[in-house]
Structure formats: structure tokens, C-alpha cells
Amino acid sequence: MIRKLKQLGLATAALGLVLAGTADAKVEGDTVYLGSAISLTGKYSTNGEHTQRGYDLAVKLINEAGGIMVDGQDYMLDIIYYDDESTPARGAQLAERLINQDGVEFMLGPYSSGLTKAIAPVTEQYGVPMVEANGASLSLFTEGYQYLFAVLSTTEQYLASAVALAAEIAEAEGRDPSTLTLAAAFENDPFSQDIRNGVLADAEALGIKVVIDDQLPPELNDMAATLAKVKALKPDILVVSGHAKGATLAIRQMEEMRVDVPMLALTHCDSADIIGNFGEAAEYTLCASQWAPSLSYSDDLFGSAADFAATFEAEYGYAPPYQAAESAAAVMVFADAFERAGTFDKAAVRDALSETVMETFYGNIEFDETGKNIAKPMVLYQVQDGEYVVVAPTAWAASEVRWPTPPWADRQ
Amino acid sequence: MLDNLQLFVDAPFLLIQVLLDGILFGAIFAIAAYGMALVWGVMNVINIVQGEFVMLGGFITFQLTLWGIHPLFGIPVAAAVLFVIGIALYYGVIRRVVDKDMFISLLATFGLSILLQQLMNQIWGGDVRTAQSGLGTWFLFDYTVTVGQIKVVACVGALILGLILIVFLKKSRLGQAIRATAQNPRAAQVLGINTDKVFAATYGINAALCGAAGSLVVMAYSVHPYIGLPYTVRSFMIVIVAGLGNLPGVILAGLGLGAAENFAAFILGAQFQVAFVFCLLIVILVVRNTLLRRKRKYLK
Incomplete structure (x- = not known):
């Protein structure tokens, strides 16, 4: 009987330990837990997986290198994931669960601006710092969030370098940039519209005339009407952004309709795999990107940008898209902040994050008071001979931009 | 908007370009709309899963x-595979709701559409996919008007499929059974028609038509697990505009709507394309209703 009571007592104690463990799981033994709701199923599952792999690879390398040193003790990193099914409501729910039930006190961002927008109010409410790598919408940083930090460049910068490049070329040709004309076709969703606002503001600043400004409905699978207009008005620059579908349609229909523009700038070229899908027809296209393996950034953990690409490819069997690179950088930012804070206190880590000054393989990282990274520019690729080659900004350009795009009649 | 109209005056070839693009786009919708007209007319089921097919x-x-x-072989293969899937779905799900309230079948097919979306996402991932038909472009009027050959294939295919379907319904035994069932399922049953089999065949044919349309979509545009809904909505609209049970009307409505919406996109801007289509739908419904009411008056 007494024995049984003892057993019961032990069991209760064990249960108590487990419960205590779940209530305060942020640091268990020598392991610090980060949490993330991530899109493993649903429409963002491809990029959700890139994001997760970026996180995992950084955690793996940091742990292999001995983990992080906080207040004289070594800690390992680990991440608790939940699948948000690509839906914002689910993402917010899971953030609550990570914080309240799993006791996570440090969050890594989800994939996409939409999901980040849903989760940020939750992390903010609980004072949980979140470093995110895949929510680029500028509107995330106008809410006055104190606990949100983003390593990537925000949307209004996406195609700014393309507009600047066009102006640069015009000037080099002895032409006033204000004689240039621009056609814009952006999908009618918040993310693409943010990019559009950046492009239009830049065009206005340079005095470039906007001759077409179409908003493509998200459910539309055809942009023939817009392209017919482009054909008639012959702008100097055509800028299209509508996720992978927009990039796919732009290349396919421009080839089919023989739309000639001296400069075509897109987003989401790599997720649309325009080179693999369209080959020759993708040549000369300019593409905005957060990062490229050929950039000259480096750090002690991964080495150079090219080294990161090699490590990633050895681990997962494909070249890392920028989504994976920026996600890995987010983990590095947390690791750095923990070490500098010297504690796992949320507020102290938050303050350490806000003072981040880092050089990583992904680019330099420094947050402004709204939490967005202001130290890393977007890069612009051009498809040249079946490869993405960085052509702007000039400091990292691996090759001269090929301009103007010859007419289709001369391209076959 | 006036600038855009001015463009037509400055460059009249644009009229042809916009018209052709619209008609050729409409043709693909018309194929999916045949199927919807069939299923709606025969089974009284509005098939929400159309776009996912x-x-x-x-x-x-x-x-x-x-x-x-080569993707062109995909047209018959996709049609055949979808035919089998359609039959399977009929016996698995649709059969249980076909004689129920229309709301039930709406829910059932809506559920199926979510299921198919997720399955496609699991199998092929959430990326936009395209296939290269290898067909080129025809140029008219000194390169000013361009016609993608794959779109012409789609348009001709739509016409041929429409013709086959009309003949099939008029002449073949099964086609006659389908029409009889559409008129009055109970009477058809009394006359010895196995309506269960007729429904299964109808649903299978519908899925096969959608499969063929999808094959053309992946060659001319792109596919993605979550962009099926517009095809459902357009087929629904085309059937409403054409009038239930009016198959020749379906192809005309499909091509006409395609052209109308492309003109709207050109003149008003792409952001008004879908809005325009729905406004047009409302106008057509109101006009049709007043015409019908007038007819009814004469009947008294």
C-alpha cells in the first residue's frame, strides 16, 4: 500500500515535471526552443518548405559548431514547428499555441506577408520577439510593432533597382530619364500592390511617365489585353509582378504575342522557373531577388554566399532559393542576439535584436526602429545565356546588363 | 479609358488582336461549360468541382x-483519366446527393473541390506549372496581329468537341437516354432507362471535357492547384447566358463572353475585367427575365 502510494507520488511528481516543462519550455536543459508556424501544406507549401529548410540548416550548423554561448554556458538550438496550412487564421492560432502551451518565447517568422501579418499581433501582445525572413510587405512595419524584426528587404524596394537601372542607362545614352515611359502590370493583391507603389514612386521621382498601370485580378490566367496595349504604346520599361503566375504569363504571352520592350523587369522569376520553362524566351529578363549565391557577402558560420549554396545543395539536393537563404539568416540573427543579451529574457533579447549589426552570407543586417533591415539592398538578376546573372546594384554586378532587349523578330 | 479607345483609332489592328485573344480564351471556357451544362441540365447538380477537374x-x-x-497527347489522356475519375466520384459521392436538394449537391461538390485542390497540392506541389506545346505563333498584317497556334488548337478543339457532343446527344443510344433523363428522370426510368448509369456517364463525360480543357490550359496558360475557381465561375456564367439545355448556345456564349471581357480589360483596365463580366451577367439575367415575363403575358 505504502509502496503504491510512493509510486503514485513519484508519478505525480513526474507529471508535475512534465507540466512544468511544457509551461516553461523555452529553455530545457541546454536547449533553447524557437517556435514557428510554417506553411507545410496548402498553397505556400513549396516556399514553406524552403523556409523550414533554411531554418533547419542554420540550426544544424550552429549546433555542430558548439551551439550558442549565453552567460558562460553553451546552449543548443531547436525549433518547434506547426503546419499553418497556408491560412492566416490558423497561423495566428498556432502562434498562440506555441506561446501559451509550448512556452516558446522566441518566434521565427512564417512564410509570406499575409501569414506574418496574422501572427505579428499575437507575438506583439505577448511581448515575444519574432525574427521573420519571408514577410516583405512594407505595411508590416507601419504598425509600430516593437517585437517584429525582418532580415529581408521590404516590398517597395523590389523593383526600384530596375527603374534606377533604366534611368542610369538612359543617362549614359545621353537621354533625359524623364523621356522614358513605363508600363506597369501588377496583381491586385496587397503584396504586389506594395511593389507597385514603390515602382510608381520611383518613376515619379525620376520623372518617368507611366503609360499603363493595370492591376491584374488574382484569379486571372491571361494578360493578353494588357500586353496588346503594351504593344501599341511601346513603353521603354515593362514591369510585371504577380507571383509565379504573373512571371509565367508575362514570358509566355510576350513571346507568343511578340511584344517588344527594351526592358522587362519581373519578380518571382525563380519560383516560376522561367529559364527551365521557357529557355530562350526568358533571355534578357530582369528579375528582382533578395539574394544571390554570387554575392560577395560572407560570415564565419556558412562562409560565403556561394558556400551557403553549396552546403544547402549538399544537404537537400537542390540550389537554395533566396527564401531558404534569408530564413537561415533569421536564425543567425537570433543566435547573435542571445549571445549579446547574455540571457533568455524576452525583453533583453528584444533590445539586443534592435541593436543588431551583422555581416552574414545573406547580406548585412541592421534594423531600423520599425524592425526592417535597412542594410541590405535588393539585387537584380538578368537572364543571360540561360543563367541568372547579377547586373545591379553595380557594386555586386557580375556582368553588364544586356540592353536593349532585341525585338522578337531578331531573336529566333 | 478614352486614351485606350483612342488607341483603337490610332492602331486599328488592335481591335482584331483584342477580339481574337478574347475569342480564343473564351473557347477554353466553353469546353468546361459544355460539361457544366450537361451535368446541370441532366442531373440538376451545379458542379462546383468543375475548375478543379x-x-x-x-x-x-x-x-x-x-x-x-508530348503535351498534345495529354488532351486524350487527360480526358480518359478524368472520365474514370468522374465515374468513380459519381459512384462514391454524387450518386448519394443527386436526388437531394440542390444545396446538398452544392456542398458536396464544394467539398470535392477542396479535396482535389489539396490532393493536387500534395502530388504536384504549390507551384505554377506549364507545358510547352512547341507550337509557334502565326503573324497577320505584318507582325501586328499575333495568334498563338495552341490557342487556335483550343478553339478548333472546342468547336469539334461541341459538335461531337451535339451529335452524340441527338443520335447515340446513350445520348438519347441522357436527353430523356434530363426531360423527366422518373418517366425515363419507367421506360426502362437505367438513370443511375446515365448519370454516371454524364458525370464522366463532364469530367472528361474538363480534362481536355485543362490540357489546353496548361499548354496555353498555366495551372496551379488553387486557381480552378475561375473556370467554375465562367462555365456557370456561360451556361446561364446560353440558357440551360442549349448546347450550340454554349459555344457562342463562351466565345462572346471571352471577347467581351477582353475588350473590357483593354478599355477599362485589367482590374475591371472580372467586375465587367459580372455586371454583364446581371444585365443579361434582367433582360432575359423581362423577355420571359412578356412571353408569359402572351400565353395568358
């Missing part, structure tokens, strides 16, 4: 290209 046809064709098979 189209996407599935596209993905099957895409899969063939991964195996090194």
Missing part, C-alpha cells in the same frame, strides 16, 4: 511532359 487535366498533361511525352 480542369486543373487536374492540366496537371496530368504536365506529368506526361515530365515523362517525356
Whole structure:
């Protein structure tokens, strides 16, 4: 009987330990837990997986290198994931669960601006710092969030370098940039519209005339009407952004309709795999990107940008898209902040994050008071001979931009 | 908007370009709309899963290209695979709701559409997929007007499929059974028609049509697990505009709507394209209703 009571007592104690463990799981033994709701199923599952792999690879390398040193003790990193099914409501729910039930006190961002927008109010409410790598919408940083930090460049910068490049070329040709004309076709969703606002503001600043400004409905699978207009008005620059579908349609229909523009700038070229899908027809296209393996950034953990690409490819069997690179950088930012804070206190880590000054393989990282990274520019690729080659900004350009795009009649 | 109209005056070839693009786009919708007209007319089921059938046809064709098979073969293959899937879905799900309230069948097919979306996402991932038909472009009027050959294939295919379907319904035994069932299922049953089999065949044919349409979509545009809905909505609209049970009307409505919406996109801007289509739908419904009411008056 007494024995049984003892057993019961032990069991209760064990249960108590487990419960205590779940209530305060942020640091268990020598392991610090980060949490993330991530899109493993649903429409963002491809990029959700890139994001997760970026996180995992950084955690793996940091742990292999001995983990992080906080207040004289070594800690390992680990991440608790939940699948948000690509839906914002689910993402917010899971953030609550990570914080309240799993006791996570440090969050890594989800994939996409939409999901980040849903989760940020939750992390903010609980004072949980979140470093995110895949929510680029500028509107995330106008809410006055104190606990949100983003390593990537925000949307209004996406195609700014393309507009600047066009102006640069015009000037080099002895032409006033204000004689240039621009056609814009952006999908009618918040993310693409943010990019559009950046492009239009830049065009206005340079005095470039906007001759077409179409908003493509998200459910539309055809942009023939817009392209017919482009054909008639012959702008100097055509800028299209509508996720992978927009990039796919732009290349396919421009080839089919023989739309000639001296400069075509897109987003989401790599997720649309325009080179693999369209080959020759993708040549000369300019593409905005957060990062490229050929950039000259480096750090002690991964080495150079090219080294990161090699490590990633050895681990997962494909070249890392920028989504994976920026996600890995987010983990590095947390690791750095923990070490500098010297504690796992949320507020102290938050303050350490806000003072981040880092050089990583992904680019330099420094947050402004709204939490967005202001130290890393977007890069612009051009498809040249079946490869993405960085052509702007000039400091990292691996090759001269090929301009103007010859007419289709001369391209076959 | 006036600038855009001015463009037509400055460059009249644009009129032809916009018209052709619209008609050729409409043709693909028309194929999916045949199927919807059939299922709606015969089974009294509004098939919400229509667009997902189209996407599935596209993905099957895409899969063939991964195996090194030319995507044009995808048209019959996708149709055949979708026919089987359609029959299976009929016996698994649709059969249980076909004689129920229309709301029940709406829910059931809506559920199926979510299921198919997720399955496609699991199998092929959430990326936009395309297939290269290898067909080129025709140029008219000194390169000013361009016609993608794959779109012409789609348009001709739509016309041929429409014709086959009309003849099939008029002449073949099964077609006659389908029409009889559409008129009065109970009477058809009394006359010895196995309506269960007729429904299964109807649903299978519908899925096959969608599969063929999807195969054309992946070659001319792109497919993605979650962009099936517009095909459902357009087929629904086309059937409403054409009038239930009016198959020749379906192809005309499909091509006409395609052209109308492309003109709207050109003149008003792409952001008003879908809005315009729905406004047009409302106008057509109101006009049709007043015409019908007038007819009814004469009947008194």
C-alpha cells in the first residue's frame, strides 16, 4: 500500500515535471526552443518548405559548431514547428499555441506577408520577439510593432533597382530619364500592390511617365489585353509582378504575342522557373531577388554566399532559393542576439535584436526602429545565356546588363 | 479609358488582336461549360468541382511532359483519366446527393473541390506549372496581329468537341437516354432507362471535357492547384447566358463572353475585367427575365 502510494507520488511528481516543462519550455536543459508556424501544406507549401529548410540548416550548423554561448554556458538550438496550412487564421492560432502551451518565447517568422501579418499581433501582445525572413510587405512595419524584426528587404524596394537601372542607362545614352515611359502590370493583391507603389514612386521621382498601370485580378490566367496595349504604346520599361503566375504569363504571352520592350523587369522569376520553362524566351529578363549565391557577402558560420549554396545543395539536393537563404539568416540573427543579451529574457533579447549589426552570407543586417533591415539592398538578376546573372546594384554586378532587349523578330 | 479607345483609332489592328485573344480564351471556357451544362441540365447538380477537374487535366498533361511525352497527347489522356475519375466520384459521392436538394449537391461538390485542390497540392506541389506545346505563333498584317497556334488548337478543339457532343446527344443510344433523363428522370426510368448509369456517364463525360480543357490550359496558360475557381465561375456564367439545355448556345456564349471581357480589360483596365463580366451577367439575367415575363403575358 505504502509502496503504491510512493509510486503514485513519484508519478505525480513526474507529471508535475512534465507540466512544468511544457509551461516553461523555452529553455530545457541546454536547449533553447524557437517556435514557428510554417506553411507545410496548402498553397505556400513549396516556399514553406524552403523556409523550414533554411531554418533547419542554420540550426544544424550552429549546433555542430558548439551551439550558442549565453552567460558562460553553451546552449543548443531547436525549433518547434506547426503546419499553418497556408491560412492566416490558423497561423495566428498556432502562434498562440506555441506561446501559451509550448512556452516558446522566441518566434521565427512564417512564410509570406499575409501569414506574418496574422501572427505579428499575437507575438506583439505577448511581448515575444519574432525574427521573420519571408514577410516583405512594407505595411508590416507601419504598425509600430516593437517585437517584429525582418532580415529581408521590404516590398517597395523590389523593383526600384530596375527603374534606377533604366534611368542610369538612359543617362549614359545621353537621354533625359524623364523621356522614358513605363508600363506597369501588377496583381491586385496587397503584396504586389506594395511593389507597385514603390515602382510608381520611383518613376515619379525620376520623372518617368507611366503609360499603363493595370492591376491584374488574382484569379486571372491571361494578360493578353494588357500586353496588346503594351504593344501599341511601346513603353521603354515593362514591369510585371504577380507571383509565379504573373512571371509565367508575362514570358509566355510576350513571346507568343511578340511584344517588344527594351526592358522587362519581373519578380518571382525563380519560383516560376522561367529559364527551365521557357529557355530562350526568358533571355534578357530582369528579375528582382533578395539574394544571390554570387554575392560577395560572407560570415564565419556558412562562409560565403556561394558556400551557403553549396552546403544547402549538399544537404537537400537542390540550389537554395533566396527564401531558404534569408530564413537561415533569421536564425543567425537570433543566435547573435542571445549571445549579446547574455540571457533568455524576452525583453533583453528584444533590445539586443534592435541593436543588431551583422555581416552574414545573406547580406548585412541592421534594423531600423520599425524592425526592417535597412542594410541590405535588393539585387537584380538578368537572364543571360540561360543563367541568372547579377547586373545591379553595380557594386555586386557580375556582368553588364544586356540592353536593349532585341525585338522578337531578331531573336529566333 | 478614352486614351485606350483612342488607341483603337490610332492602331486599328488592335481591335482584331483584342477580339481574337478574347475569342480564343473564351473557347477554353466553353469546353468546361459544355460539361457544366450537361451535368446541370441532366442531373440538376451545379458542379462546383468543375475548375478543379480542369486543373487536374492540366496537371496530368504536365506529368506526361515530365515523362517525356508530348503535351498534345495529354488532351486524350487527360480526358480518359478524368472520365474514370468522374465515374468513380459519381459512384462514391454524387450518386448519394443527386436526388437531394440542390444545396446538398452544392456542398458536396464544394467539398470535392477542396479535396482535389489539396490532393493536387500534395502530388504536384504549390507551384505554377506549364507545358510547352512547341507550337509557334502565326503573324497577320505584318507582325501586328499575333495568334498563338495552341490557342487556335483550343478553339478548333472546342468547336469539334461541341459538335461531337451535339451529335452524340441527338443520335447515340446513350445520348438519347441522357436527353430523356434530363426531360423527366422518373418517366425515363419507367421506360426502362437505367438513370443511375446515365448519370454516371454524364458525370464522366463532364469530367472528361474538363480534362481536355485543362490540357489546353496548361499548354496555353498555366495551372496551379488553387486557381480552378475561375473556370467554375465562367462555365456557370456561360451556361446561364446560353440558357440551360442549349448546347450550340454554349459555344457562342463562351466565345462572346471571352471577347467581351477582353475588350473590357483593354478599355477599362485589367482590374475591371472580372467586375465587367459580372455586371454583364446581371444585365443579361434582367433582360432575359423581362423577355420571359412578356412571353408569359402572351400565353395568358
